[in-house]
Amino acid sequence: MSTLDTSSTGLRALPSPxxxxxxxxxxxxxxxxxxxxxxxxxxxYHLGFVDEHGDPSGAASGKLTRAALMTAAAEGVxxxxxxxxxxxxxxxxxxxxxxxxxxxxxxxxxxxxxPAAWKVFGPDLAILAGDALQALSLQIVVDDTGPGRAEISSxxxxxxxxxLAGQSRELTARLGPGADIAEYHxxxxxxxxxxxxxxxxxxxxxxxxxxxVLGALRGAGRHLxxxxxxxxxxxxxxxxxxxxxxxVRGDVQRRNPSFPVLxxxxxxGPVSERLRALWHxxxxxxxxxxxxxxxxxxxxxxxxxxxxSRGHLDSALExxxxxxxxxxxxxxxxxxxDRIVNRTA
Amino acid sequence: MSTLDTSSTGLRALPSPxxxxxxxxxxxxxxxxxxxxxxxxxxxYHLGFVDEHGDPSGAASGKLTRAALMTAAAEGVxxxxxxxxxxxxxxxxxxxxxxxxxxxxxxxxxxxxxPAAWKVFGPDLAILAGDALQALSLQIVVDDTGPGRAEISSxxxxxxxxxLAGQSRELTARLGPGADIAEYHxxxxxxxxxxxxxxxxxxxxxxxxxxxVLGALRGAGRHLxxxxxxxxxxxxxxxxxxxxxxxVRGDVQRRNPSFPVLxxxxxxGPVSERLRALWHxxxxxxxxxxxxxxxxxxxxxxxxxxxxSRGHLDSALExxxxxxxxxxxxxxxxxxxDRIVNRTA
Numbered sequence: 066m067s068t069l070d071t072s073s074t075g076l077r078a079l080p081s082p083x084x085x086x087x088x089x090x091x092x093x094x095x096x097x098x099x100x101x102x103x104x105x106x107x108x109x110y111h112l113g114f115v116d117e118h119g120d121p122s123g124a125a126s127g128k129l130t131r132a133a134l135m136t137a138a139a140e141g142v143x144x145x146x147x148x149x150x151x152x153x154x155x156x157x158x159x160x161x162x163x164x165x166x167x168x169x170x171x172x173x174x175x176x177x178x179x180p181a182a183w184k185v186f187g188p189d190l191a192i193l194a195g196d197a198l199q200a201l202s203l204q205i206v207v208d209d210t211g212p213g214r215a216e217i218s219s220x221x222x223x224x225x226x227x228x229l230a231g232q233s234r235e236l237t238a239r240l241g242p243g244a245d246i247a248e249y250h251x252x253x254x255x256x257x258x259x260x261x262x263x264x265x266x267x268x269x270x271x272x273x274x275x276x277x278v279l280g281a282l283r284g285a286g287r288h289l290x291x292x293x294x295x296x297x298x299x300x301x302x303x304x305x306x307x308x309x310x311x312x313v314r315g316d317v318q319r320r321n322p323s324f325p326v327l328x329x330x331x332x333x334g335p336v337s338e339r340l341r342a343l344w345h346x347x348x349x350x351x352x353x354x355x356x357x358x359x360x361x362x363x364x365x366x367x368x369x370x371x372x373x374s375r376g377h378l379d380s381a382l383e384x385x386x387x388x389x390x391x392x393x394x395x396x397x398x399x400x401x402x403d404r405i406v407n408r409t410a
Numbered sequence: 411m412s413t414l415d416t417s418s419t420g421l422r423a424l425p426s427p428x429x430x431x432x433x434x435x436x437x438x439x440x441x442x443x444x445x446x447x448x449x450x451x452x453x454x455y456h457l458g459f460v461d462e463h464g465d466p467s468g469a470a471s472g473k474l475t476r477a478a479l480m481t482a483a484a485e486g487v488x489x490x491x492x493x494x495x496x497x498x499x500x501x502x503x504x505x506x507x508x509x510x511x512x513x514x515x516x517x518x519x520x521x522x523x524x525p526a527a528w529k530v531f532g533p534d535l536a537i538l539a540g541d542a543l544q545a546l547s548l549q550i551v552v553d554d555t556g557p558g559r560a561e562i563s564s565x566x567x568x569x570x571x572x573x574l575a576g577q578s579r580e581l582t583a584r585l586g587p588g589a590d591i592a593e594y595h596x597x598x599x600x601x602x603x604x605x606x607x608x609x610x611x612x613x614x615x616x617x618x619x620x621x622x623v624l625g626a627l628r629g630a631g632r633h634l635x636x637x638x639x640x641x642x643x644x645x646x647x648x649x650x651x652x653x654x655x656x657x658v659r660g661d662v663q664r665r666n667p668s669f670p671v672l673x674x675x676x677x678x679g680p681v682s683e684r685l686r687a688l689w690h691x692x693x694x695x696x697x698x699x700x701x702x703x704x705x706x707x708x709x710x711x712x713x714x715x716x717x718x719s720r721g722h723l724d725s726a727l728e729x730x731x732x733x734x735x736x737x738x739x740x741x742x743x744x745x746x747x748d749r750i751v752n753r754t755a
Contacts, residue, residue: 101575103582166541170534189515190581192537196511196544197574203548204567207560215552218563222549229542230446236534237448 084146085153089132092154096205100197107194111165111182125177130405131156131264137397138282139268141390152217152267155205159221160260162198163228165191170236171319175311199225213270220270224263231256235322243344244322246331250291252322258290265398269388277387284384285402292377292406295324299370300408302326302358314354320344324373326357329366336364378406429491430498434477437499441550445542452539456510456527470522475750476501476609482742483627484613486735497562497612500550504566505605507543508573510536515581516664520656544570558615565615569608576601580667588690589667591676595636597667603635610743614733622732629729630747637722637751640669644715645753647671647703659699665689669718671702674711681709723751 097108109115113124132153139149167173168181169188175181183191206214206221231252238244244252265282268274274282300309301316302325316323329340340360343353361367381402385395442453454460458469477498484494512518513526514533520526528536551559551566576597583589589597610627613619619627645654646661647670661668674685685705688698706712726747730740 101578103578104575166537170537188533190578192511192515192540193574193578193581195537196541197571197578199541199544200567200570200574203552204564204571207548207552207563207567214560218552219549222545222552225545226542226549229538229545230449233446233448233535233538233542236538 085129085133085136088146088150089129089136089153089157090126092150093126093157096154096158096201097198100201103190104194104197107182107186107190108161108165108198110185111161111176111194113177113179117180117185124179127157127161127177129157130401131160131260133401134261134264134398135267137394137401138265138390139271141388141394141398142268142272142274142278143391144268144272148211148271149268151205151209151211152221152271153264155202155209155221156260156264156267158198158205159202159225162195162202163232165195165198167232169195170232171315173311173315211271213273216270217267220263220266224259227255227259231259238322239320243320244327246324246327249322249324249327253291253294254287257294258287261290261293262286278389281384281388285381285388285398288377288381288384289402289405292374292381292402295370295374295377296406296408298323298325299367299374302361303367314358317354317357318349325361325366325370327366328369328373329361329364332364332366332369334364336360340364374406378402430474430478430481433491433495434474434481434498434502435471437495438471438502441499441503441546442543445546448535449539449542452527452531452535453506453510453543455530456506456521456539458522458524462525462530469524472502472506472522474502475746476505476605478746479606479609479743480612482739482746483610483735484616486733486739486743487613487617487619487623488736489613489617493556493616494613496550496554496556497566497616498609500547500554500566501605501609501612503543503550504547504570507540507547508577510540510543512577514540515577516660518656518660556616558618561615562612565608565611569604572600572604576604584664584666588665589672591669591672594667594669594672598636598639599632602639603632606635606638607631623734626729626733630726630733630743633722633726633729634747634750637719637726637747640715640719640722641751641753643668643670644712644719647706648712659703662699662702663694670706670711670715672711673714673718674706674709677709677711677714679709681705685709719751723747 093112094114097112097114098105100108106115106119110117113122113126116122116124135149135153135156136146139146164176165182168176169183169191173181174184182194186194203218203221206218209217231254234248234252235256238248238252262283265286266279269278269282298316301311301323302314304313306313317326326340326344330337330344340357343357343360382399385398385402390398438457439459442457442459443450445453451460451464455462458467458471461467461469480494480498480501481491484491509521510527513521514528514536518526519529527539531539548563548566548570551563554562576599579593579597580601583593583597607628610631611624614623614627643661646656646668647659649658651658662671671689675682675689685702688702688705727744730743730747735743
């Protein structure tokens with residue numbers, strides 16, 4: 066589950082509300098352009114605004130999943146998209162800050178089908194660029210004078226804390242003894258779900274929503290994150306690299322906590338044990354990865370993962386239903402949730 | 411001017427107000443301990459609370475210069491030290507976040523006389539640990555419900571933006587065409603002075619200080635940063651490594667913008683030209699560094715730097731005088747400023 070984002074391909078844009086791309090992206094671009102020139106250039110490159118020479122580029126900026134969720138949730142609590150324009154831009158920047166550093170940490174050379182920022186500008190400047198995106202994101206919410214400013218700032222800071230905790234827990238598991246399924250859930254709730262929760266809850270904080278609404282939206286984000294990440298883990302092993310935009314089986318190769326593998330290891334029996342021996346060995350050839358993938362499937366890991374992802378999506382929609390948003394927004398979010406989880410569909 | 415901090419040695423603690431070490435440091439420690447376990451361990455190591463095995467350590471935590479400035483300034487605007495305890499802890503964390511990443515970027519293997527965090531835990535986890543300190547710092551100010559919460563949060567976010575801009579500008583200069591004296595000033599105002607300004611101005615924001623007070627404190631911080639950095643650059647070239655705790659002439663070796671060098675290059679004449687040839691060459695042996703140091707001195711770079719540092723310290727004190735703080739606090743800050751700039755005294 067190495068992917069923190071739903072935007073790794075950049076190949077098939079999520080048909081988010083037209084308002085999102087046309088309102089949030091220019092604001093993201095404007096903020097990034099105002100950074101110190103070198104940082105502006107690196108961040109603009111990472112976001113697909115310019116190529117490695119600083120010339121305008123038609124590259125993908127990602128699907129703006131989090132901004133789309135926030136904008137739809139805003140409509141659901143009676144706000145206009147522009148009421149959450151700043152936090153939506155800030156959340157995309159925060160998400161991208163984690164991607165810039167994550168690519169350095171994972172030595173991932175590709176991001177959205179182009180060389181990762183650290184490959185183009187070197188890891189030193191890329192560390193600063195990731196820091197700058199993180200700082201910029203928090204500066205935007207801190208300086209946003211709209212209602213709920215303090216609560217939204219707190220929600221962003223807490224979401225960032227959780228993402229970093231999850232990334233560290235994941236890296237620790239990868240370098241060390243691995244993770245069990247309970248630890249996996251915790252990692253995903255932190256690393257993947259926290260920003261999705263933040264996207265859904267921010268409009269309610271701005272609108273002064275009741276605690277049960279906030280709780281329902283948080284629950285929706287948590288289960289959405291789990292559904293997405295498990296689905297992403299399945300895609301890592303059996304997806305088409307031409308569609309995912311990533312090298313196949315990167316998680317298995319790195320022994321990154323991956324739900325289908327953990328479910329297969331948990332199943333017990335001889336197939337499970339054979340997998341365990343390979344997983345704890347150091348084989349990373351295509352043949353090794355294929356054998357592990359076959360064993361995961363044979364031990365039922367793929368089926369369990371697919372079921373579990375669907376189950377979490379159902380739970381996410383159930384929580385969403387309890388939030389009492391407008392029917393139009395609920396329908397829009399339902400469609401968005403489905404696209405996020407089943408992006409290969 | 412590679413050093414972002416006034417705490418590189420850890421050998422001679424700045425005799426800050428006793429309240430600072432006894433009130434701020436435990437809060438720093440408490441916040442860091444609450445991080446995800448791996449991040450907590452790395453950050454606790456960096457801050458000198460534990461050794462590389464996680465066992466209690468008597469290592470230096472730095473001089474808490476920024477917390478000391480903030481605490482003294484608080485007294486000066488009629489606040490108690492505990493009124494700025496949270497932002498003082500947050501500012502130390504913010505400063506340390508920049509040190510953790512800076513050591514990776516500069517490949518500095520020593521920090522406060524011990525192996526840098528990235529040498530002990532690897533650069534990947536150290537990137538996350540730096541991120542975590544940055545996030546924690548902003549979370550503390552955002553969640554601090556004392557007066558001036560929004561203004562203080564903004565000041566912190568802006569200070570961080572400036573530090574990162576300065577670091578990027580410095581790294582860009584080092585990797586590229588170098589910097590002139592105007593660019594040097596800009597880098598130092600961002601990289602070094604921004605956090606000192608933040609330290610001085612935060613109590614006034616909490617106390618609802620008038621704009622002319624804020625302006626005077628900002629000016630004091632700006633000149634203090636310039637005085638300190640120029641003095642630090644002199645120390646890099648002619649200081650005693652046993653006192654500075656750093657390898658001698660690291661800035662010259664890296665061709666990092668350094669005031670005495672820039673002043674000597676600016677002086678013109680044959681000595682200056684000989685220096686220019688060496689500075690733009692790639693010689694980094696001890697003999698090369700010694701020759702450059704001698705040429706800088708011969709061209710008057712050292713004398714100019716020492717004069718300029720004293721001039722900025724005088725300006726800092728002049729601005730401080732205009733802030734209208736209590737006489738006791740002004741005296742305390744005057745002594746602190748002097749210790750910060752003339753730490754070899």
